[in-house]
Amino acid sequence: MPQIEVRCTVDNCYFWAQDNYCNAESILITTDQAAKKYPESVDAEDTAMIVSEIGETPAQHCQETACKTFFLK
Numbered sequence: 001m002p003q004i005e006v007r008c009t010v011d012n013c014y015f016w017a018q019d020n021y022c023n024a025e026s027i028l029i030t031t032d033q034a035a036k037k038y039p040e041s042v043d044a045e046d047t048a049m050i051v052s053e054i055g056e057t058p059a060q061h062c063q064e065t066a067c068k069t070f071f072l073k
């Protein structure tokens, strides 16, 4: 599995940690358009289902992408 350090500024997310680190085991990034089709927050099971359903969703700009793992704390 890839190892990646995720830094995030969304400090009202349940997974946000001090010094702007993400504490989630994994996160799902998708396009805003694809994200609208699914629940507000997704767990690991939802993530696997979404990836299986939508596969790849190219974006033209970073503004079109978002973290789907966000969970309001």
Ligand code: SF4
Pocket: 006, 007, 008, 009, 010, 013, 014, 015, 016, 017, 021, 022, 023, 024, 027, 067, 068, 069, 070, 071
């Ligand atoms: S789950 Fe997403 S929004 Fe939440 S801290 Fe991690 S990267 Fe940021």
